[in-house]
Amino acid sequence: xxxxxxxxxxxxxxxxxxxxxxxxxxxxxxxxxxxxxxxxxxxxxxxxxxxxxxxxxxxxxxxxxxxxxxxxxxxxxxxxxxxxxxxxxxxxxxxxxxxxxxxxxxxxxxxxxxxxxxxxxxxxxxxxxxxxxxxxxxxxxxxxxxxxxxxxxxxxxxxxxxxxxxxxxxxxxxxxxxxxxxxxxxxxxxxxxxxxxxxxxxxxxxxxxxxxxxxxxxxxxxxxxxxxxxxxxxxxxxxxxxxxxxxxxxxxxxxxxxxxxxxxxxxxxxxxxxxxxxxxxxxxxxxxxxxxxxxxxxxxxxxxxxxxxxxxxxxxxxxxxxxxxxxxxxxxxxxxxxxxxxxxxxxxx
Amino acid sequence: xxxxxxxxxxxxxxxxxxxxxxxxxxxxxxxxxxxxxxxxxxxxxxxxxxxxxxxxxxxxxxxxxxxxxxxxxxxxxxxxxxxxxxxxxxxxxxxxxxxxxxxxxxxxxxxxxxxxxxxxxxxxxxxxxxxxxxxxxxxxxxxxxxxxxxxxxxxxxxxxxxxxxxxxxxxxxxxxxxxxxxxxxxxxxxxxxxxxxxxxxxxxxxxxxxxxxxxxxxxxxxxxxxxxxxxxxxx
Ligand SMILES: [Zn+2]
Numbered sequence: 001x002x003x004x005x006x007x008x009x010x011x012x013x014x015x016x017x018x019x020x021x022x023x024x025x026x027x028x029x030x031x032x033x034x035x036x037x038x039x040x041x042x043x044x045x046x047x048x049x050x051x052x053x054x055x056x057x058x059x060x061x062x063x064x065x066x067x068x069x070x071x072x073x074x075x076x077x078x079x080x081x082x083x084x085x086x087x088x089x090x091x092x093x094x095x096x097x098x099x100x101x102x103x104x105x106x107x108x109x110x111x112x113x114x115x116x117x118x119x120x121x122x123x124x125x126x127x128x129x130x131x132x133x134x135x136x137x138x139x140x141x142x143x144x145x146x147x148x149x150x151x152x153x154x155x156x157x158x159x160x161x162x163x164x165x166x167x168x169x170x171x172x173x174x175x176x177x178x179x180x181x182x183x184x185x186x187x188x189x190x191x192x193x194x195x196x197x198x199x200x201x202x203x204x205x206x207x208x209x210x211x212x213x214x215x216x217x218x219x220x221x222x223x224x225x226x227x228x229x230x231x232x233x234x235x236x237x238x239x240x241x242x243x244x245x246x247x248x249x250x251x252x253x254x255x256x257x258x259x260x261x262x263x264x265x266x267x268x269x270x271x272x273x274x275x276x277x278x279x280x281x282x283x284x285x286x287x288x289x290x291x292x293x294x295x296x297x298x299x300x301x302x303x304x305x306x307x308x309x310x311x312x313x314x315x316x317x318x319x320x321x322x323x324x325x326x327x328x329x330x331x332x333x334x335x336x337x338x339x340x341x342x343x344x345x346x347x348x349x
Numbered sequence: 350x351x352x353x354x355x356x357x358x359x360x361x362x363x364x365x366x367x368x369x370x371x372x373x374x375x376x377x378x379x380x381x382x383x384x385x386x387x388x389x390x391x392x393x394x395x396x397x398x399x400x401x402x403x404x405x406x407x408x409x410x411x412x413x414x415x416x417x418x419x420x421x422x423x424x425x426x427x428x429x430x431x432x433x434x435x436x437x438x439x440x441x442x443x444x445x446x447x448x449x450x451x452x453x454x455x456x457x458x459x460x461x462x463x464x465x466x467x468x469x470x471x472x473x474x475x476x477x478x479x480x481x482x483x484x485x486x487x488x489x490x491x492x493x494x495x496x497x498x499x500x501x502x503x504x505x506x507x508x509x510x511x512x513x514x515x516x517x518x519x520x521x522x523x524x525x526x527x528x529x530x531x532x533x534x535x536x537x538x539x540x541x542x543x544x545x546x547x548x549x550x551x552x553x554x555x556x557x558x559x560x561x562x563x564x565x566x567x568x569x570x571x572x573x574x575x576x577x578x579x580x581x582x583x584x
Contacts, residue, residue, distance in 0.1 A: 062422055063565070069426065070433050070559045084434075100422060103385050107426035110389040115403050115434040332393065335385035 019317030022105030023097025029076035032317030039080035062100035091320030094122035095340025102336035119329030133275035149280030169220025204248030273300030357424030358416025365539035374399030410546035413441035415471035438555035447537035462513030
């Protein structure tokens, strides 16, 4: 039995990657061919398990991944329609994320790679989100600006080439998704906060309250902590206000800033298009506003399907293909990296 | 029959292969890098050195708790993945059984004690029976005082084994007839795992990979750490 890499076939359009994603509260597996062709993508969400706690409980997530991963992998292989002997590499998210959750996917992926005698590829979850958009439109020309919005991240990235990223802007305090969760919790809308706010905001007046747009014309960084505070203060001072109006006005304030800065970023670097990524970009107002921006600017705006925005393993399989091609296999003595960052060209952060 | 045994319940990472002829090869390390980094290369190493390919494995044995969460998870995820890929059954055995089994020649009561951290221990009591050991108390998560009271009530001679016994030897041995097994036995090992799994495999007492469930003597801390969403990837 040899370790990874010995029998590495050339990485090409026929290369099949089995990818695993367990960084947070979704257990997912996917088979992707040639970095773009999704043969199967299975996602098992644990949202119901965590909802009663109002957030992801790391220990519960780890246990659930352990129970769910084998059936999810089995289903991904069956649904792909290819025999498992066709799998050329096994990939897993190895960071960033919850350590106990990451370890399940990493350990399983390395063991599968060892057993099948194929390479293992450890994948950066943030890089994978950048690839989620390209998966659906691989012909998109680079450079691109990617707006990544999730529970843990809000950032604007320039993707110059595969593996070549520059950070254009990021949140200096709360992530946008975090602001949604906190506001949803304060308004008693339930968990997860993004979809909860999105739903009730449809019945509200987005112009009812003029919440602040922090740093709107100030560089490409974001700040959402002040907005969250002003929502809380406003509701305390005006207890009779309609919750739907608060939600709609809050959501508009967030989306306003995101759209405005993404447009400026695209202009600044001469990007051919703007790609959205991360669970936060499933927000319906954001999708509406970005579509409008595309029409107005004549710039391509790629709104990946909701399934591709939220955590999934197909994006891990796509990123893994490019990484395998450029860097080769990841060593089997590599663990998980809960605080992994996106590899940036200029080393800045 | 060739059994792959994976043991990661404590600080130790231990991998063995064996079958009818006993344990054929073993790797064990109790310090250094962490479980996730060590385990897969260890499996590869043991197989190569013993000249066994993974395709020859017919049963995957794994420790099913009690133990420390991080290590347990690495061992269980790896063992289940290998069994699934090879389409072979699994046998899950408690870490406390693995601690007690090497002491099976004693006629004293055996107390297997794992340090559960946070001031707690996991423990169970055993006695010798022909050909092995028998558990005489259910695996328990508790405090050292609980164990001491339990042992006092029995009034029998006791040998305590495990990293919990080593850490709390003064409290456990205070005042009554308790012996602490030597440091060598302080961590569960994959060698008794393969031995015990072999006996079970002969009786076909195995399960499918997706049926393996850890014991989880301790409930998760349902206290919510909101900051984890900052560190984590979110969704
Ligand atoms: Zn994500």
